[in-house]
Amino acid sequence: MSSESYPPLSPPAKPLLIVLSGFSGAGKDAILHKLRESGCPLEFIITVTTRAQRTNERDGVHYRFLSKNKFQELIDRRELLEWATVYGNWYGVPREPVKHALDTGKDIIIKVDVQGAAAIKKILPQAVFIFLTPPSMDDLLRRLKQRRTESPADLDLRVKTAREELEKLPLFDYIVLNRQGEIDRAAAAIQAIIAAEKCRAKPRELVL
Numbered sequence: 001m002s003s004e005s006y007p008p009l010s011p012p013a014k015p016l017l018i019v020l021s022g023f024s025g026a027g028k029d030a031i032l033h034k035l036r037e038s039g040c041p042l043e044f045i046i047t048v049t050t051r052a053q054r055t056n057e058r059d060g061v062h063y064r065f066l067s068k069n070k071f072q073e074l075i076d077r078r079e080l081l082e083w084a085t086v087y088g089n090w091y092g093v094p095r096e097p098v099k100h101a102l103d104t105g106k107d108i109i110i111k112v113d114v115q116g117a118a119a120i121k122k123i124l125p126q127a128v129f130i131f132l133t134p135p136s137m138d139d140l141l142r143r144l145k146q147r148r149t150e151s152p153a154d155l156d157l158r159v160k161t162a163r164e165e166l167e168k169l170p171l172f173d174y175i176v177l178n179r180q181g182e183i184d185r186a187a188a189a190i191q192a193i194i195a196a197e198k199c200r201a202k203p204r205e206l207v208l
Contacts, residue, residue: 013198013203014203014204014205014206015102015105015106015107015108015206016107016108016127016128016194016197016198016204016206017098017102017107017108017110017124017126017127017128017206018042018107018108018109018110018127018128018130018190018193018194019109019110019112019117019120019121019127019128019129019130020032020109020110020111020112020130020132020190021111021112021113021114021116021117021129021130021131021132021172022114022131022132022133022178023132023133023134023140023158023161023162023165024087024113024144024158024161024162025134025140025143025144025147025158026132026133026134026140026143026178027132027134027143027178027183027186028111028132029062029111030183031132031178031183031186031187031190032044032109032111034183034184034186034187035109035187035190035191038187038191040191040194041106041107042106042107042108042109043097043101043106043107043108043109044109045093045094045097045098045108045109045110046060046061046062046063046064046094046097047063047064047091047092047093047110047111047112047116048063048064048065048066048071048074048080048091048092048093048094049063049064049065049066049071049089049090049091049092050065050066050067050068050071050089050090051063051065051087051089051091052065053065068090071083071090071092074092074094075092078095079094079095079096080092080093080094080095081093081094081095081098081120081123081208082112082116082119082120082123083116083119084113084115084116084119086113086115087154087157087158087161091112091113091116093110093112093116093120095208098110098208099208102206102208107194114165114168117129117168117171117172118168118171121171123208124206124208126204126205126206127204127206128173128174128193128194128197128204129171129172129173129174130172130173130174130175130176130190130193131169131172131174131175131176132176132178132186133175133176133177134177134178134179134180135177135179137159137162137163139180140159140162141155141159143180144158144159174193176189176190176193177189
């Protein structure tokens with residue numbers, strides 16, 4: 001038998017940064033909740049916002065809700081990975097939790113709007129970008145109406161913005177359909193993407 005040694009066929013997996021984005025009303029929060037429930041081994045990075053907290057939201061779970069002054073302080077101290085104005089409110093991703101998770105080899109998932117995904121793409125192009133969407137624009141409008149958190153003018157703006165966001169699809173690696181009543185299927189698709197990414201012959205290299 002030859003004593004020649006060979007390198008291991010499965011090199012250590014690199015940490016992944018999953019960027020989950022999509023239309024307002026596509027079900028991103030519900031997907032994150034389902035992934036948490038399933039025990040998926042991910043670091044869930046909580047974004048910060050100046051938007052008013054909704055009755056069904058928990059501070060530190062769905063978002064960290066901040067005043068405009070506090071948000072500006074984070075910008076001034078360069079503590080945000082990216083930030084943007086969406087529907088008149090500020091949203092941003094804190095830098096330190098992302099850096100710490102990557103440095104310790106943990107996989108990360110971040111929920112951002114399409115603007116935020118485009119900004120992260122410029123900083124960390126080797127992240128995994130997933131676009132979550134309902135099957136049709138009619139379905140999206142129905143979901144927005146059902147949640148009853150927007151005025152008619154806000155609804156019109158969200159639909160108009162969604163049509164513009166369709167033009168940004170090329171910056172994403174994957175599109176996941178979130179069909180009505182099939183959230184388990186959408187969450188499973190995201191877990192399958194993560195599993196496939198872990199099998200890449202050339203792992204993504206993330207440096208922050």
